[in-house]
Amino acid sequence: MIEPDETRGAEAARDAVTGERAGRRRRRRGRGEQPMVPDAAFSSYYGRPVLNEPTWRALDIAGYLYLGGLAGASSLLAAGAEATGRPALGRPAKLGAAGAISLSLAALVHDLGRPARFLNMLRVFKPTSPMSVGSWLLAGYAPLTVAAAAADVAGRYRLPGSAATAAAAVLGPAVATYTAVLVADTAVPSWHEGYRELPFVFAGSGATAAAGLALVAAPVGEAGPARRMAVLGAALELGAFQVMKRRMGLAAEPFEQGRAHRLLRVAEVLTSGGAALAALSGRPRDRRSAAVAGAALLGGSAALRFAVFHAGVASARDPKYTVVPQRERLRARSADG
Amino acid sequence: MSGREDPGHLLYGPQPDVAGAAGYPDAPPRVGFFTDTSVCIGCKACEVACKEWNAVPEDGLRLTGMSYDNTGGLGADTWRHVAFIEQRKPLGGQEPGVWHENAENAEDTDVFAAAARLGTDAAPGPGTTTPPPDRAPEGTPAGQISPVAPDGRTELRWLMSSDVCKHCTHAACLDVCPTGALFRTEFGTVVVQEDVCNGCGYCVPACPYGVIDQRRDDGRAWKCTLCYDRLGAGMEPACAKACPTDSIQFGPLAELRERAAARVARLHAAGVTDARLYGESPDDGVGGDGAFFLLLDEPEVYGLPPDPVVTTRDLPGMWRHAALAAVSLAALAVGGFVRRPR
Ligand code: SF4
Ligand code: SF4
Numbered sequence: 005m006i007e008p009d010e011t012r013g014a015e016a017a018r019d020a021v022t023g024e025r026a027g028r029r030r031r032r033r034g035r036g037e038q039p040m041v042p043d044a045a046f047s048s049y050y051g052r053p054v055l056n057e058p059t060w061r062a063l064d065i066a067g068y069l070y071l072g073g074l075a076g077a078s079s080l081l082a083a084g085a086e087a088t089g090r091p092a093l094g095r096p097a098k099l100g101a102a103g104a105i106s107l108s109l110a111a112l113v114h115d116l117g118r119p120a121r122f123l124n125m126l127r128v129f130k131p132t133s134p135m136s137v138g139s140w141l142l143a144g145y146a147p148l149t150v151a152a153a154a155a156d157v158a159g160r161y162r163l164p165g166s167a168a169t170a171a172a173a174v175l176g177p178a179v180a181t182y183t184a185v186l187v188a189d190t191a192v193p194s195w196h197e198g199y200r201e202l203p204f205v206f207a208g209s210g211a212t213a214a215a216g217l218a219l220v221a222a223p224v225g226e227a228g229p230a231r232r233m234a235v236l237g238a239a240l241e242l243g244a245f246q247v248m249k250r251r252m253g254l255a256a257e258p259f260e261q262g263r264a265h266r267l268l269r270v271a272e273v274l275t276s277g278g279a280a281l282a283a284l285s286g287r288p289r290d291r292r293s294a295a296v297a298g299a300a301l302l303g304g305s306a307a308l309r310f311a312v313f314h315a316g317v318a319s320a321r322d323p324k325y326t327v328v329p330q331r332e333r334l335r336a337r338s339a340d341g
Numbered sequence: 342m343s344g345r346e347d348p349g350h351l352l353y354g355p356q357p358d359v360a361g362a363a364g365y366p367d368a369p370p371r372v373g374f375f376t377d378t379s380v381c382i383g384c385k386a387c388e389v390a391c392k393e394w395n396a397v398p399e400d401g402l403r404l405t406g407m408s409y410d411n412t413g414g415l416g417a418d419t420w421r422h423v424a425f426i427e428q429r430k431p432l433g434g435q436e437p438g439v440w441h442e443n444a445e446n447a448e449d450t451d452v453f454a455a456a457a458r459l460g461t462d463a464a465p466g467p468g469t470t471t472p473p474p475d476r477a478p479e480g481t482p483a484g485q486i487s488p489v490a491p492d493g494r495t496e497l498r499w500l501m502s503s504d505v506c507k508h509c510t511h512a513a514c515l516d517v518c519p520t521g522a523l524f525r526t527e528f529g530t531v532v533v534q535e536d537v538c539n540g541c542g543y544c545v546p547a548c549p550y551g552v553i554d555q556r557r558d559d560g561r562a563w564k565c566t567l568c569y570d571r572l573g574a575g576m577e578p579a580c581a582k583a584c585p586t587d588s589i590q591f592g593p594l595a596e597l598r599e600r601a602a603a604r605v606a607r608l609h610a611a612g613v614t615d616a617r618l619y620g621e622s623p624d625d626g627v628g629g630d631g632a633f634f635l636l637l638d639e640p641e642v643y644g645l646p647p648d649p650v651v652t653t654r655d656l657p658g659m660w661r662h663a664a665l666a667a668v669s670l671a672a673l674a675v676g677g678f679v680r681r682p683r
Contacts, residue, residue, distance in 0.1 A: 049424060049644030050407045052414055058546040059555040080674035088678055117540015117560020124520040124539040132352070132653055135543050136519035177667035184666070185659045189517055189652050190546040196652055199659045203666035211673055229677035236673045320546060327641045330648035 046331060048323040055191055057320040064115035066313035069183045070306050071108035073210025074217065075101045076180030077233070079149060081214055083173030084229055086166060093230065094169075095156055096221035100214065101172060102153035105146045105179070134186040138179075145179050148172040180210035187316060193326060194319035195312070197255040201248035202312070204240060209305045211237025212275055216301030219282055224289045231282045231294075234301055238279035241308065242272060254329050258315040258322075267311035274304030353654040355623035356510050363525035371529030372572065373631035374581065374589055375597040376503055377604060378643075379616060381588040383409055383501035387421040390583035394568065395420065398556075408499075414644060415504055417554040420565040421580050424643050426500040502643050503580070503589055506531070506552045506565035507620055508631030511651040514544035514553050514564075522562070529594070529631060530567040538562055549627065549649035567631070594631060601635060613637070619645065626650030 048054075058065075078101040085094035113122045125139040148168045155165025181203040188199035195202070211233050218230035249256040258264055278300030285294040319325040351362065360368030391397060400418035405411050408425035415422045512531045515523040522538035525531060533544075533553070540560035544553050553564040568578035576582070581591035590597060601618055608616035615637045620630030626649050640647050 047639055047641045049414075049426070049642065050405075050410075052644055054551050054641070054644060054646050056414075056416065056545050056548065056551040056554045059542040077670060077674070080671060081677075084674055084678040115542070117542065117555055117562075118538070121520075121537075121539035124522070124537060125541070127537070128519075128521040130516075130519060130521065132516040132656060133519045133543070134656075134659075135517065135541060139519060173671075177670040178663075180670055181663045181666040185656075185663045188659050189656055190543075191513065191549040191649075191652050192546045195546075196655070199655055200662050203659075203663040204669065207666040207670035207673075211670060229674075232677035233674060236676060240669065240673065316546075323641070323644075326646050330646055331641070334648050 046324060046327045048327060052323065053321050054323050054326040055320045057317055058190070058192065059117075060313075061115055062310060062313055062317075064111045066306075066310040068108045068111045068115070069187070069206070069313070070209075070213065070309040071104040071111065072183050073180045073206055073305065073309070074213040074302075075104035075108065075145075075149065076176035076178070077207075077210040077214030077237070078104065078217060079145075079152075079169070079172040079176030079179075081218055081230060081233065082152065083169050085226070086169050088229075090222075090226040090229075093218055093222040093226040097214070097218055098149070098153040098156050098169065100217045100221070101176070102146075102149040105142065105149050109142060109146060134182060134189050138182050138186060141175060141178055141182060145172060145175040148175065177207070181207050187312070190316075191326075192316045192320045193255040193329065194252070194258045195316040197252040197329075198248045201244045201251065204244035205248060205308070205312075208237045208239070208241025208244060209275075209308050212241060212279065212301045213305035215282065216278060216298040216303075216305065219285070219294045219298030219301065221298075224285065224291055224294050227294060228286060231286050234279045234282040234297070238275045238301075238304075241275060241305075245308075255319055255325055258318040258325065259311065262314070262318060264311045264315035264318060267307045267314065271304045271307035271311055274300045274307060276304075278304055351511070351628075352516070352656060353511060353626075353651060354628060356628050357623070359510055359525060359529040360527050365527045368527045368529070370593040370595065371631065372567070372592060373508055373529070373594045373597060373633070374505060374567070374578070374591055375601050375621075375633060375635070376505070377588050377590065377601070377635045378500065378502035379588075379604075379608060379613070379635055379637055380586045381423070381501040381503055382586055383423055383425055383499075384585060385423050386583040386585060387503050387580035387589055388412065388419070388423060390579040391421045391565070394571070394579035395566070397563075415506070415550075415552045415554075415564075417556040417563040420505065420563075422504045424500070424502045424504060426502075426638070426642055428498045428500065428638070498637075500637055500643070502634065502636065503584075504643070504645070505580070505632050506567070507550055507627070507633070508565075508567055509651065510623065510628030510631070511653065512627070513547040513549060513651045513653055514562075516651070516653040516656075517543045517547040519543060526569055526572075528567070528569075528572050530569065530572075531631075532566045532569050533562055533564060535561055535563070547652055549646055549651065551644075597633075601633070604635060608635075626654070 078097045082094050082097035082101060085097060113119050116122060125136065126143060128136065129140055130136040149172045151168040152165055152172055155161045155168065184203035184206040187195040188202055190196060215230040215234035215237060219227055219234065222230065249259060259268055278297045281293055281297035281300065285297050356362055359371055397420060398418050400412060400416065403411065405413060408427050410423065410425045412419045412422050508530045515525060515531050519541060520537050520539055522534045523531060523544060524534065538561040540555060540562065542555050544562050545555055553562050555562050571578055577591040581589045590600065598621055601621055605616050605618055617636055618633060619636050619640050620633035623629035636643060
């Protein structure tokens with residue numbers, strides 16, 4: 005099927021000599037960016053993508069990834085706060101987890117082509133489908149976060165509330181990292197090729213987001229664990245991302261171009277800056293710098309998820325990222341004999 | 342492998358009994374398509390037959406400028422797609438201007454008379470595709486249409502290929518579908534149940550061939566069913582039925598593979614060294630395609646991935662890494678708390 009904007013790209017390609025053995029690329033927006041790898045000559049069908057690009061909407065699905073990370077890591081903070089007697093840290097963490105996971109479910113349902121059939125997600129349990137596993141995970145996790153938050157706000161049902169908080173903390177890390185499998189389990193080059201490191205990136209990104217929320221909402225005196233979580237999370241997120249890009253080969257290129265590139269820069273600045281500020285905000289017990297650090301961390305984590313989303317879409321759109329690595333794989337295999 | 346007892350659900354590698362692995366104890370033989378692009382004439386009868394039989398909606402009425410291809414690629418509303426590639430490469434001696442002496446007054450040209458003369462003229466004229474008997478290439482019976490240009494002329498080679506869902510042995514779309522809407526049929530094919538699909542769209546980026554897509558107005562995912570309804574009634578799929586040159590051949594996969602191997606051997610013997618099979622090997626990244634092809638150039642020239650791998654091959658590794666990352670996240674949080682409280 006041809007979308008109107010695709011047709012325009014194809015018309016430009018028509019002027020090329022028939023049989024020209026090189027990929028015809030779409031015009032690249034964002035001037036002045038150097039590709040990391042020199043353009044490889046490759047064949048394609050009129051420059052059209054090999055893959056069908058994801059139909060997911062950026063706000064829904066990148067938002068879903070982000071909110072899942074925020075919720076999962078917040079549940080850890082909530083349980084830790086409960087165990088160490090920090091009620092003023094526990095409350096925003098519990099509310100944050102419940103709120104974020106509810107919003108993320110709303111985003112998921114909103115993105116369905118048939119929202120009314122949302123419950124079909126629970127029709128079967130399929131270990132081969134990360135979305136099925138995730139749906140069951142959320143079906144268990146979301147009620148726990150809501151119960152934990154409700155018990156806290158009501159100030160009653162202490163024991164069930166604590167149990168729910170603890171149980172949510174057990175599932176939380178899985179909620180924060182399974183989304184990496186969700187996007188990696190596709191043919192999209194810039195998602196799939198990162199499948200080893202992406203869960204660590206998302207774990208770190210979830211930690212910085214949850215820490216950010218706690219820094220904004222909890223009093224400085226109780227936010228010590230959030231400050232340390234911010235620093236550790238930022239290190240994990242940014243470190244794992246560097247390793248990932250180095251291992252991805254050509255599929256790392258979309259992270260260095262266009263919108264994904266800009267978002268990534270924003271994420272790096274906000275996350276590292278936010279973490280540094282968070283570390284400092286503990287000393288003079290400065291409420292305001294803690295809030296600024298928290299906001300930066302929340303924003304940085306979101307920017308990272310959107311960057312990952314857009315890089316994947318860009319890599320699906322350009323046949324280069326599908327064809328060239330596969331060609332190289334074939335060449336290497338035939339060289340091995 | 343017995344296949345009958347418990348073939349198990351493999352994520353990767355050869356799977357001789359797909360239907361058995363999917364839980365059909367006494368399945369009929371696996372069926373599929375062998376699309377021999379060397380005889381495709383680009384008539385698009387398959388596209389039309391598919392649309393007619395399956396009531397597939399209109400997929401855009403636009404001129405793309407991509408040779409005669411105005412459908413562009415497979416999608417929710419294009420289940421068969423004929424690709425057209427124009428190349429400067431010798432093949433079959435297609436020569437512009439054949440029988441076009443009267444081109445200015447085209448109505449004077451009696452195409453039926455012209456067609457009747459093809460191959461019957463005692464001495465073929467300079468414009469025909471039939472080499473003179475003494476110049477017939479090695480292995481080609483004299484007087485028959487040869488796939489090799491008799492005089493090495495290289496004006497144009499026009500490749501046409503009817504693309505379709507590959508009905509992969511290890512189908513990523515099916516593996517990732519969370520609702521079970523996509524399922525394996527007793528014939529070994531892959532079909533969407535439209536009454537179950539909730540339009541999550543996961544199958545779309547999972548397919549390594551860019552086949553399945555979401556219909557924007559109705560939200561659900563659609564693709565070739567290999568005419569599941571016709572198979573049930575013992576009929577062949579509409580596209581194969583309509584194909585006038587038998588470029589699209591339908592049948593039991595084992596038989597098609599044999600036929601394809603013979604066809605490649607014949608083409609190679611006739612000097613068409615470009616001929617190659619695509620997707621027929623059970624050892625490839627998707628365990629072999631239920632619908633495979635004979636191509637005359639690299640797969641990517643036709644818009645096909647040269648070495649597709651089912652994404653779920655790496656799924657166990659993905660879960661392992663995610664589990665490790667989850668543990669790291671928990672450890673990181675604990676690390677935040679165990680430090681002496683300030
Ligand atoms: S993965 Fe793609 S080609 Fe394979 S069966 Fe699914 S839709 Fe068809
Ligand atoms: S869009 Fe439909 S067929 Fe595709 S994965 Fe989702 S539920 Fe399955």
